[in-house]
Amino acid sequence: HKPTYKNANFPTDGEGRTYHLGTKEGEVAPRILSVGSVSRALLLSKLLDPPTPGRPLFQRTSSRGFLTITGRYDGEPVSIVSTHMGQPNMDFVVRENRAIVRGQMAIVRLGTCGAVQRPAKLGDLLIAAHGSIAIRRNPDYWTLMDGRESLLRASNSPTRNGTANGTTTTNGNSGAATYGGFSGPKPYMTSLPVPANPQLAALLAAEAAQVVGPDRVVEGLNASADSFYSSQGRTGSDFDDRNEGLLADLVAAHPDLVSLEMETFQLLDLARCSKGSIKAIGMCVALAERYSNAFLEYHKLEELEISGGNAALRALAHVSLDGPSEAEAETLK
Numbered sequence: 001h002k003p004t005y006k007n008a009n010f011p012t013d014g015e016g017r018t019y020h021l022g023t024k025e026g027e028v029a030p031r032i033l034s035v036g037s038v039s040r041a042l043l044l045s046k047l048l049d050p051p052t053p054g055r056p057l058f059q060r061t062s063s064r065g066f067l068t069i070t071g072r073y074d075g076e077p078v079s080i081v082s083t084h085m086g087q088p089n090m091d092f093v094v095r096e097n098r099a100i101v102r103g104q105m106a107i108v109r110l111g112t113c114g115a116v117q118r119p120a121k122l123g124d125l126l127i128a129a130h131g132s133i134a135i136r137r138n139p140d141y142w143t144l145m146d147g148r149e150s151l152l153r154a155s156n157s158p159t160r161n162g163t164a165n166g167t168t169t170t171n172g173n174s175g176a177a178t179y180g181g182f183s184g185p186k187p188y189m190t191s192l193p194v195p196a197n198p199q200l201a202a203l204l205a206a207e208a209a210q211v212v213g214p215d216r217v218v219e220g221l222n223a224s225a226d227s228f229y230s231s232q233g234r235t236g237s238d239f240d241d242r243n244e245g246l247l248a249d250l251v252a253a254h255p256d257l258v259s260l261e262m263e264t265f266q267l268l269d270l271a272r273c274s275k276g277s278i279k280a281i282g283m284c285v286a287l288a289e290r291y292s293n294a295f296l297e298y299h300k301l302e303e304l305e306i307s308g309g310n311a312a313l314r315a316l317a318h319v320s321l322d323g324p325s326e327a328e329a330e331t332l333k
């Protein structure tokens with residue numbers, strides 16, 4: 001049976017289920033662990049308090065493949081949601097859950113990421129305690145600048161503005177590059193940082209250090225890119241990406257940058273704009289070491305997902321939240 005949706009502005013079906021996540025009020029807890037895959041959600045659901053015949057785990061997969069599991073951790077109602085990847089999917093998860101949960105919420109993302117620079121290393125848990133910046137590919141660069149750079153370089157050499165030989169740089173936030181006296185868009189744009197919730201960040205860092213040891217936990221800045229490839233500085237010959245200097249530029253501009261992935265910025269940006277109603281933080285397992293090109297062996301990932309999952313669930317269960325009301329708490333019992 002196919003549901004019908006009302007209200008194109010924020011579609012819900014006749015039961016009040018949201019369009020992409022397919023959940024409704026009473027099915028999701030105010031404390032949410034957002035993970036990148038269905039298999040990780042299922043794996044981490046084994047860490048929840050054991051279900052009893054009177055209180056089974058709630059589990060629902062939406063038509064779009066979002067899995068929500070609601071149970072308890074340390075006696076506190078929590079939900080685990082498979083968010084998949086990228087900023088639009090995180091947008092669905094934050095907005096559609098906000099729409100059906102009453103009271104203040106806490107959302108922790110546990111994902112995987114690239115470790116950008118030391119001290120972050122393969123297999124570490126990297127916490128976005130310093131917030132997150134967005135990195136976006138800027139199509140205007142190709143529309144306006146392609147083929148013009150060399151002309152500008154030739155006519156403006158040597159440069160006056162310190163941009164060595166007129167090469168494009170990606171530092172700064174405006175998305176503009178200067179070639180001698182000329183300026184134009186850069187191939188990649190970076191935003192200013194958005195902050196994480198300091199209370200949740202501190203709780204999570206303490207829990208993570210307990211689980212894996214303090215030398216495996218690094219707090220710093222996250223960067224969320226709009227591609228796993230181009231805007232994360234992965235190079236190849238199939239596309240004209242102009243990203244050879246991207247990682248070096250990011251590191252130079254942000255000495256505290258530790259993790260590079262595709263979701264945390266959206267979570268923190270929406271929490272920032274949630275009128276105080278969402279506390280959020282992101283943590284990820286360093287799956288790739290971008291400075292050495294090492295990639296984590298798959299069998300080590302599961303153990304780290306469980307360690308990170310336990311730390312995240314503990315922080316979620318213990319962070320203080322305003323509300324939910326008695327009525328909301330009742331519906332989740």
Ligand code: URA
Pocket residue numbers: 112113114115228232260261262287288
């Ligand atoms: N996820 C990402 O987005 N990038 C990585 O390098 C690893 C995981």
